[in-house]
Amino acid sequence: MTGGFGGIGQALARWMVDHGARHIAILSRNGCMTTENRRTVAYMESRGAKVYAFTADVTNKTSLERTLNHLRENPLIPALKGIFHLAVVIDNSNVLDINESQLERALAAKSRGALNLHELTHEDGLDIFFLLSSVAATWENPEQCGYVAANSFLDALAEHRHRQGLPALSVQLDAVRGVGFLEGKTKATEIVKRKGFLTLHINEVLRMMPRLLKARVIAVITLGNMVPDNVQSADDTCGQLLNHLPDGHRHCQLDEQNFQLQCDST
Template identity: 35%
Template sequence: SNARTGWFSETWRQLGRAATADRVPGNWLLLGEVPPALGSLFDDPLTAASWDRSTAPDGVLVGAGAAEDLLAALHEVAGHPTGPVWCVTSRAVGVGTVDDPAADVRAAGVWGLGRVAGLELPDRWGGLVDLPERIDDATRRALAGTLTDDGADDQDGEDQLAVRDGQLWARRLVTTPAPQTGTWTPKGTVLITGGTGGLGGHVARRVAEQGSADRILLLSRQGSAAPGATELLEGIRAFGATAEAVAVDVTDRAAMSGLIDALAAEGAPVRTVVHAAGVVRDVRIAETGAEELAAQMAAKVEGALLLDELLPDLDDFVLFSSISGIWGAAGQAGYAAGNACLDALARRRREQGKRAVSVAWGPWAGGGMLTEHDERELRKRGLTPLLVPAALQAMEQAIMSDRAGDPVVADVTWSRFLPAFTASRPSPLFGSFEEKAA
């Protein structure tokens, strides 16, 4: 069953003949926190305050440190004609170069939202560019070349870029071999967020089956009152495991630190976290307000950040991310942004010498997360839901392998997926899969 489970990873390709320029011609609208060092690229930059809404700027440059900054800028220009909307960040992505800055979890969310913007606003969206914190002349020239791209070089259509040491790097997805590993045998207390949900339940049963953990805690807002929680706990205990469902909000600092301290005092400290909490809502960017975005990201991101802070020393810190954060999904801006933040949190944790892995999952079959109708629709689009045993095996492989990056695990039929995904906008991200799709 594992043969159908595809393993992928993000990589970055240095662009050889990238355009550079000294200035960006035309009237550009600058929104958000555009670094002051970039101001000199524009002859007469407009701001939200100075922009006459009846005129169309030649382009829009957004400076964003978090997803809500980009959301606000997209709302600002909605309904008004403008040239392409580009967004600059810092520390949002890791290219893998020596001078890569430390990961910024919030900034990574900008990229998740931007990938969705490319799908929902294909004619408006320019792309994303991650800049070094210290912007020198080479960086300015590389960005100016990107914003004035005439298509006469390697950059044509590139919309996910990073500047490092004056050089442009473009983001790519590539196939990667599944790691060969031993068996995952978590010890001590295993804490699973979203524990009474479909994914959390599958993970809990697998941990119980291994028989190595002292206790399994299923965290969710409803705890033992959640639908199916009683049956789930009975199933887990049938393996001889000690398990309980705890009603707690994973974003509540006092409640979470109290729980973690109590476990430590009982001599059953948390040694493994599997963070599977999260909510998917189907809302377009145009209809997503700042509060709605924060609500969509809360359990996933705020919960993960709190767990990261309260539990620095773990055997394993496992984050359940999604392909929506890797390549975007229309209608899932908040979900995509949240998952991109999780991927960055795992990277930051590893940079600090701690254990962490974030797995960007394709859809899972079974467990009530997908209706039969959902599964049929996904298959039509080239995404076959992962069978639970294969997905759990992949999770164990990801945890046990000490690879530097975070895997993407999905079953994709490229000949069906790519034509649909790129119907309204090309995606260089998938360049290495175009032959498979042909």
């Protein structure tokens, strides 16, 4: 699990142990350094799990490969079967003002990290390749253009792996409360609300995990809590696609068998 000592990462790691995981490697740029991090590791160990904490930068392919080989070569650690890529760097830079270094910084952890994991685990016979994306990839945010691009890359990588017959799921997650970036940030929460998004509590996200991990025939899923008529995207393209239909006559349904969204005006 990359980014495993962030708020969502720690909550997910605890959930995994509660649901039977017994060997978890947590990779983080800063390692297990806070009291909260150590408390999380202690909890998982108390539940019978072996936790392997590494200070590692997923954007550094050589360092990441060394960490993966360490896990593979340890006879006491079972074969690697799941990747959970949660690493993120959020840079609030406007699309008109962002410079190259800011864009690179925003893209690196998510996109380059994901690509490194993809390339370095081809031969591991993975069952799970879980990418934590964001609804920003669909609804856009000109104030976080690097973040939007990075999440869009995750979605594209998941589609690419599916075409290769490899496991992958990119979850476009809505704003989360209880843990994570928004926790304690009143201004950021208000911006999210003005855009028409409601938040998801981390417990709601965790309750969805069993269903998400069983999703084998779809590469990208959006997990959000929103009022569709109030959601604002950068250009409102989605709304314009249906503008020719009279109010009250727009109908969309999901063909669950073929995973296609069908719209008509009946």
